[in-house]
Amino acid sequence: MKTPAATERTAGDPELAWRVLGLLNLYRLVVPSVLVALALLAARFQLLAASPALFTAVAGLVGLAIGSFLNVVIHRLPLVLERQWRARAAELEGRQPAAPTEAYGLVRPRSRCPACQAPIRAVHNVPVVSWLLLHGRCAACGAPISARYPLVELATGAAFAVVAWHFGFGMAAVLGCVFTAYLVALTGIDLDRQLLPDILTVPLLWIGLIASAWFGAGEAPPPAVLGDAVIGAVAGYGFLWLVFHLFRLITGKEGMGYGDFKLFAAIGAWLGWQMLPLVLLLAAFVGAAVGIALMAAHRLGRSVPIPFGPYLAGAAWIALLWGPGLVERYLRFAGLG
Ligand SMILES: [Zn+2]
Numbered sequence: 001m002k003t004p005a006a007t008e009r010t011a012g013d014p015e016l017a018w019r020v021l022g023l024l025n026l027y028r029l030v031v032p033s034v035l036v037a038l039a040l041l042a043a044r045f046q047l048l049a050a051s052p053a054l055f056t057a058v059a060g061l062v063g064l065a066i067g068s069f070l071n072v073v074i075h076r077l078p079l080v081l082e083r084q085w086r087a088r089a090a091e092l093e094g095r096q097p098a099a100p101t102e103a104y105g106l107v108r109p110r111s112r113c114p115a116c117q118a119p120i121r122a123v124h125n126v127p128v129v130s131w132l133l134l135h136g137r138c139a140a141c142g143a144p145i146s147a148r149y150p151l152v153e154l155a156t157g158a159a160f161a162v163v164a165w166h167f168g169f170g171m172a173a174v175l176g177c178v179f180t181a182y183l184v185a186l187t188g189i190d191l192d193r194q195l196l197p198d199i200l201t202v203p204l205l206w207i208g209l210i211a212s213a214w215f216g217a218g219e220a221p222p223p224a225v226l227g228d229a230v231i232g233a234v235a236g237y238g239f240l241w242l243v244f245h246l247f248r249l250i251t252g253k254e255g256m257g258y259g260d261f262k263l264f265a266a267i268g269a270w271l272g273w274q275m276l277p278l279v280l281l282l283a284a285f286v287g288a289a290v291g292i293a294l295m296a297a298h299r300l301g302r303s304v305p306i307p308f309g310p311y312l313a314g315a316a317w318i319a320l321l322w323g324p325g326l327v328e329r330y331l332r333f334a335g336l337g
Contacts, residue, residue, distance in 0.1 A: 032065040049169040056165045059177065063160025064127040066181055067153035074152070074188030076106055081197055115143030127153040156184050159317070166321050171215050175222040176320055178207065179270055183313040186263060190309035196259025201266055205233060208269030220324045224272030232268025236276055237261045256308045263309055267316040275323045282315035283308070 039058050042048045048055040083104060090096070103109075111120040118140035124130045131150040138145060159180045167173035182204045190196050211222065212229035224232060240261040247255045268276050287308065319326075 032062060032069075035062050035065065043169075052165060052168055055169045055173075056161050059164030059173070060157045060161035063157035063177070063180075064153050066160070066177075067156030067184070068125070068127045070156060070181060070185050070188065071149050071152050072106055072111070073185045074192065076104075077185075077197060077199070078189055078193045078195060080105060081199070113138040113140060113143060113145075116141035127157070152184065152188065156181065159184070162321070172219075172222055175211055175215075179204075179222060179320060180317060182266075183317055187310040187313045190259075190307040190313075194257070194307050196257065196263050196309045198259075198262065201259060201262035205262065205266040205269050208266055209233065212269070221271050221275075222320065224270065228272030228274065229269045232271065232273035232276060233265045234268075235273045236268030237265035239276070239280075240264050260308050260312065263312050267312065267319075271316065271319055271323060274327060275319045278323055278327055279312065279315045279319045282318055283311040286314060287311040 035058060039048060039062070042054070042058070048058065111125065112118065113120060115138060118138070121139070124134065124139050128150045131145065131147075134145070136145050136147060137143065160177050163176040163180055164173050167176055182200060186196055186200055186204075189200075208223065209226075209229055212224050212226040214223075216223045216225045216229065221228075223229065240256065244254070244256060244261070247253070264276070264279075267279055271279070290311070
């Protein structure tokens with residue numbers, strides 16, 4: 001534990017790199033706003049439409065900033081939900097709920113170092129760069145900061161860039177990035193907590209359906225044609241629900257959670273029912289491979305729960321980009337297309 005004086009000293013760190021970052025006055029919310037404003041300006045002048053490379057680069061930078069926000073969502077959303085559940089449980093049991101200590105949400109309080117509680121300064125919060133410059137340590141107390149934060153930022157930035165490059169400038173790329181951001185958040189929370197919160201899966205489902213109603217023009221998703229999206233949502237939920245109950249009848253165990261049904265329904269709404277078999281196949285394939293590797297590495301028992309959400313999310317992202325091509329090739333191969 002360091003004294004506030006130590007924090008002050010670090011705050012005045014004259015290191016050149018920090019000065020440069022400080023001058024740029026980068027901040028988690030300022031950077032995306034500026035980038036979006038730039039993107040709108042560039043779009044106004046058809047710059048992004050004319051230059052796929054520029055569009056990809058802007059999407060990658062926006063992805064880095066969104067990834068930084070997704071880190072907060074992954075870390076805090078389960079805690080916020082836990083507080084709500086605890087308060088409701090207390091209410092139902094007629095207990096006096098624990099007095100709310102301080103407001104706790106996605107925006108407030110400001111991020112703090114988990115080790116020394118020092119607030120994290122804006123310049124120390126620049127995606128990836130800050131973590132590298134700080135050598136993965138807290139600026140105030142030197143406690144190690146998990147490499148997971150820059151990795152989530154990098155992964156989101158790279159995924160946004162791939163989506164932008166793949167779809168080119170337009171609504172499909174914007175929707176693809178929205179879908180990607182939700183998948184990253186759901187993957188992180190499911191890995192941490194074996195939980196796919198309704199507050200993420202249900203809006204994802206609705207955004208997919210509404211995008212289909214507004215923009216579904218019969219081209220490759222996103223968005224899917226409205227009819228395909230509605231059938232996809234119903235079939236996605238229904239199929240996993242059926243598998244869940246059959247599995248429980250036969251083995252007496254619960255193989256997955258209701259969150260998985262809702263995520264699969266959302267994937268159906270986004271990509272159309274045609275992609276669901278492919279997504280399930282990819283998820284099961286990767287899931288089995290990773291599961292076997294984990295069991296071999298850690299000698300885990302077979303009944304250790306491995307969350308299914310990350311595999312569904314990964315498979316859905318692959319299907320978003322290459323699904324139509326894969327399905328078409330398969331149908332032609334099978335003599336059906
Ligand atoms: Zn610290």
